[in-house]
Amino acid sequence: MNSLDFSIVFQSWPYLWSGLLFSLALTAAASVIGMILGTCFALTQHFEVPVIGRIVRAYIALIRSIPLILVLFWFFFLVPIVLGHLSGNGRPIPIGATWTAFITFGLFEAAYYSEIIRVGLRAVNRGQFEACQALALSTFDTYRCVILPQVLRVASPIILSQTIILFQDTSLVYVLSLTDLLGAASKLAQLNSRLVEMYLVVALVYLAISSAASQCVASLRKRYAIAGSRR
Amino acid sequence: MLQDNTARGANLPSAIVAVEHVVKRFGHFTALSDINLSVTAGEKIVLCGPSGSGKSTLIRCINHIEKHDGGRIVVAGVDLTDRVTDINSVRREVGMVFQSFNLFPHLSIVENCMLAPMKVRGLSSEEARERAMGVLRQVRIHDQASKYPGQLSGGQQQRVAIARALCMQPKIMLFDEPTSALDPEMVKEVLDTIIGLARDGMTMICVTHEMGFAREVADRVVFMDRGTIVEEADPETFFRAPRTERAKGFLQQIIH
Numbered sequence: 001m002n003s004l005d006f007s008i009v010f011q012s013w014p015y016l017w018s019g020l021l022f023s024l025a026l027t028a029a030a031s032v033i034g035m036i037l038g039t040c041f042a043l044t045q046h047f048e049v050p051v052i053g054r055i056v057r058a059y060i061a062l063i064r065s066i067p068l069i070l071v072l073f074w075f076f077f078l079v080p081i082v083l084g085h086l087s088g089n090g091r092p093i094p095i096g097a098t099w100t101a102f103i104t105f106g107l108f109e110a111a112y113y114s115e116i117i118r119v120g121l122r123a124v125n126r127g128q129f130e131a132c133q134a135l136a137l138s139t140f141d142t143y144r145c146v147i148l149p150q151v152l153r154v155a156s157p158i159i160l161s162q163t164i165i166l167f168q169d170t171s172l173v174y175v176l177s178l179t180d181l182l183g184a185a186s187k188l189a190q191l192n193s194r195l196v197e198m199y200l201v202v203a204l205v206y207l208a209i210s211s212a213a214s215q216c217v218a219s220l221r222k223r224y225a226i227a228g229s230r231r
Numbered sequence: 232m233l234q235d236n237t238a239r240g241a242n243l244p245s246a247i248v249a250v251e252h253v254v255k256r257f258g259h260f261t262a263l264s265d266i267n268l269s270v271t272a273g274e275k276i277v278l279c280g281p282s283g284s285g286k287s288t289l290i291r292c293i294n295h296i297e298k299h300d301g302g303r304i305v306v307a308g309v310d311l312t313d314r315v316t317d318i319n320s321v322r323r324e325v326g327m328v329f330q331s332f333n334l335f336p337h338l339s340i341v342e343n344c345m346l347a348p349m350k351v352r353g354l355s356s357e358e359a360r361e362r363a364m365g366v367l368r369q370v371r372i373h374d375q376a377s378k379y380p381g382q383l384s385g386g387q388q389q390r391v392a393i394a395r396a397l398c399m400q401p402k403i404m405l406f407d408e409p410t411s412a413l414d415p416e417m418v419k420e421v422l423d424t425i426i427g428l429a430r431d432g433m434t435m436i437c438v439t440h441e442m443g444f445a446r447e448v449a450d451r452v453v454f455m456d457r458g459t460i461v462e463e464a465d466p467e468t469f470f471r472a473p474r475t476e477r478a479k480g481f482l483q484q485i486i487h
Contacts, residue, residue, distance in 0.1 A: 127333035133296050134327035135347035135399060136319040145346055149337050 008194045009201045019184030020205065026180070027167045029102050034109025034166075035159075039148070041114035046121045056114075063111035068104075069172050075104045076176055097176040109166055116158050120151035157217045164213045168206065181205060247272045247307055247403060247434055248293060254301035255288055255458075262288045264458045266302070270436060272402070275429050277445040277466070278438045280455035281481055286438045289455070290405045293436065294325040307402055323351060326396030330408040332388045334380040340391050341367065341376040344398045352399065359398075366394045370424050386417030390424050397428075404428065406437040440485055446470065454478045 009016070041060065044053045063071065079100075080092040087093060095103075124147055132142040152159075171182040179187070182202055189198035248270040255263040263285045270276055278286040291297040292304060295311050295318045304311040307324045335343050344363035348354045354362065367373040370390040380388055389409055396404060406425065410418040422444045429435060429448040439445065445452055445466050452469040454462040454477075462469065462478045473479045 125333075127329060127331050128335065130296055131329065131333035131335070134294055134322060134325075134329075134396070136322035136351045137347060138319070138350070141350045145350065146335050150335075153337060 004197055005194065006197050006201070008188065008192050009197060012188045012192075015188065016181065016184050016202075016205075019179050019181040022173075022178065023167065023170045023180040023182075026101055026105055026170045026173065027163065030105035030109045030166055030170075031113075031163050033102075033106030034113045037106065037110035038113030039117055041110060042117035042121060043143070045114070045118050060111045060114055063108055064115070068108055068169055069175060071108055072100065072104050072172060072175055075100045097173075097178050101173045101176055101178055105166065105170070109162070112162050113159060116155050116162065117151055120155040121147065123154060124150055157221045160213060160217045160220065164210050164217075167210065167213070245271055246305070248436070249305040250289070250293070250302070251304075252302035253289075253292060253299045253304060255285070255292060255297060255299050262458055263292070263299070266458075266460060268453065268460065270403075270434065272434050273432050274434055274450050275448050276436045277449040277452045278436060278455060279440060279442075279445065279452060279481075280461075281484075283457075284455040285458040286455050287407050290327075290407055290436055290438055293403075293405060294322050294327055296327075319351070323399060324402045326399060326401035326404045328389070328392050328396055328404070328406045328409050330412050332380070332385070332392045332412070334388055334392055334395070336380050339377050339379055340372070340383070343380070343391060344395045347395070348398050363394070363398055366397045367391070369397070369427075370394045384417060385413045386420045389413065389417075389421045393421075393424055393428070402434060404433055404435040406435065406439065408438050408440075410439065410441060442470065442482075442485065454481065456481070 041056045044056045047053070075095070076097065080094050083093040083095070084091050128146060128150070129142065132146050137146070170180050173180050174183045174186075185198045185202040189195045192198075246269040248268070250266055250268040253263055253266040254261070266285075266289060268276075268289070278289065280286050288297055292299045293306060295304075299312075302312075306321050309316055309321050311318070311321060335346070338346065341360060341363050344366060345356065345359040348359040348362060349356060364373055364376065367376055370393055372387055372390050372394065375383060375387060375391075380391065383391065389412075393409075409425065410421050413421060418441070422441060425435070425437065426444070426448055437444075437449075449466045452464060452466050453460055454469065454473075454475075456477045462473060462475050464474075469478070470482065473482055
């Protein structure tokens with residue numbers, strides 16, 4: 001390796017860009033699915049809903065104790081077989097790599113977000129619940145208008161940190177032969193024998209995005225600290 | 232008109248709050264034993280007594296934040312003991328002010344006051360805002376309406392908490408040691424607000440150790456100790472000539 005030649009990066013930029021877009025879309029979709037499901041999961045724990053609460057608890061424990069890559073394999077290889085059995089004819093029903101990625105990441109994140117939100121719910125002062133009771137607010141309004149907004153505010157830095165990890169984890173979709181930013185880069189790198197340049201540039205892109213998001217976390221923390229000089 | 236009033240008076244129970252033989256336990260600890268208290272509309276009751284005597288528990292039972300274990304509580308004609316009772320129908324008529332304010336930190340002052348009228352009373356946001364600003368003006372804090380609770384002093388926060396409860400237009404107000412979390416210089420502004428409310432004829436039950444306040448507004452002082460009502464009298468009689476030893480001892484302690 002005599003000299004670095006970054007021209008390859010500029011020539012192949014559209015391909016890298018499409019990979020980056022996929023990574024970002026997957027991160028966005030998974031965090032939205034994860035937030036909605038995770039909040040529901042956390043509420044089943046918070047309300048100690050019989051049966052469902054236990055099932056969710058077990059689900060969260062399971063997901064959090066196995067690697068994401070294994071969950072991806074399960075969904076890609078096992079769920080089609082299960083669906084096939086359920087449909088009756090026994091033949092596997094493929095769900096496709098893209099769908100697998102979106103569903104898996106969403107379900108995986110839900111387990112992590114749920115834990116963050118559950119802890120956040122426990123941190124809300126009991127007086128907040130009592131004030132809602134005294135004002136005759138329904139349970140639904142209590143959570144929607146008073147409790148959850150506070151939980152999300154307090155938890156937003158941790159949720160965003162988790163989302164940064166999620167963004168980095170999207171690179172695992174290579175096992176499903178999907179092309180994310182890293183996947184695009186490594187294909188180009190091998191094709192053109194420009195491994196160093198490609199991996200350097202890709203690292204810089206990850207660094208730029210993740211540190212921008214971290215900055216965002218920091219400013220959120222700061223803003224919350226001012227607005228939230230709570231008693 | 233007069234006839235109409237008497238006819239309605241005859242149909243309504245004379246007490247707006249009736250507490251009969253109420254018992255409340257926390258595990259093995261009996262917080263309230265055989266409490267009887269009747270409050271008529273417009274009456275101002277001051278509840279006092281040493282800490283742990285059950286006074287806070289009693290007013291928390293009146294709007295069912297604590298559930299009593301025995302006896303009967305009837306508020307504005309609704310029996311809280313009935314299983315079928317919609318508790319929120321009672322809570323709509325009962326305002327409560329807490330020792331630690333319990334304002335919603337993520338909502339501005341005016342939004343704190345608008346939330347329940349909109350969600351519970353079904354007011355539009357314009358109506359709720361108008362009502363909230365009116366009540367905030369009444370407690371003299373309308374110029375802070377767009378701030379957040381964390382930006383206000385304790386006394387101001389407690390006045391907002393009073394305003395928030397008043398926006399529901401309750402028939403009864405419960406105060407649970409409204410000034411004991413405040414710095415001394417802020418006690419007066421909160422008490423003045425409550426006194427103003429009393430002058431307007433609000434029915435209120437107030438747990439407090441502010442004896443000057445009790446003398447000024449109370450129709451009756453109820454002294455509690457160890458989960459029972461020990462003595463009940465008008466403020467002059469109670470402060471000048473308490474009948475029981477326990478009340479004498481308590482008064483001596485808080486005067487010093």
